[in-house]
Amino acid sequence: MTQALVILLALLIGVVAGLRALTPPAAVAWGGLLGWINLDGTWAQWVAHPITVAIFTILLIGELITDQLPKTPSRKVPPQFAARLISGGFAGAVIGTAWGHPWTCLGAGLVGAVLGTLGGAQARGWLATKVGKDFPAALTEDVIAVVGGFAVVALASAL
Template sequence: MTLYLLALLIGVVAGLRALTPVAAAAWGARLGWVPLAGYPLAWLGGWIPVIVFSLLAALELVADQHPKTPSRKVPHQFITRVIAGAFSGAVLMMPATHWVRGAALGAVGAVIGTLGGAEFRARLAARFGQDRPAALIEDAIAVIAAFAIFAVAL
């Protein structure tokens, strides 16, 4: 039951930052938090995926600060977050052989995280009178939550 909740939550994180949970999944696989040996996604724990996904996640955090970055609710951004949530949820539940359920829960979580995260950030930005502090808080929540979810999945 706990894995189901974690899969949903990793999807919520994907709704906040699409590549952060994917990078956390790669690190989780690399560090043995999610034992993927013998499964189709075992490649995720290699150094190349860890480095590539970490760099992409870092670039996303930087790009998110740019005022011309499109809304997370535009179709291509929204779809990317749902796919990232589904992938991360599948990774999380693959060792339990429930990867399809994990993918579904991750996708649902991504929808929740995308819509809820946009609302949360808008309200937080309104309180601060500017977007940057809200974006940095959202970044911190996404990074800490993604790694915490994969760490406790062990």
């Protein structure tokens, strides 16, 4: 049962990557630093280093700011989409590594990133249309991504 839950969490962290590409690396880094996921002695132990956590946190804050700019490209253009795939796969693999399923969880993170990218764009567009402005929709998506990313990693600690 634990393997299925780990794969589900990897899928969910991938969905978060589809919303905000840099949230999952920051979330798994914080999870490793705080001991929510045990990365000691694995290929991913560097993720939990305080310098890595600081860098990913700064990058996350930068993404939250730049996403609000009018010239920010769509998440569906190839470079943006690729960044979300890489981020989702990476974060999924980090979560999976803690429970011995890095490759399966890398795949789940990739699938989640596709779902989050396409679904997130659709949901944000719908909300922006309903509200009449993109800014509130973008802020809502920011909150969902950050809270969701850290919630997934916190849930991983309960396994």
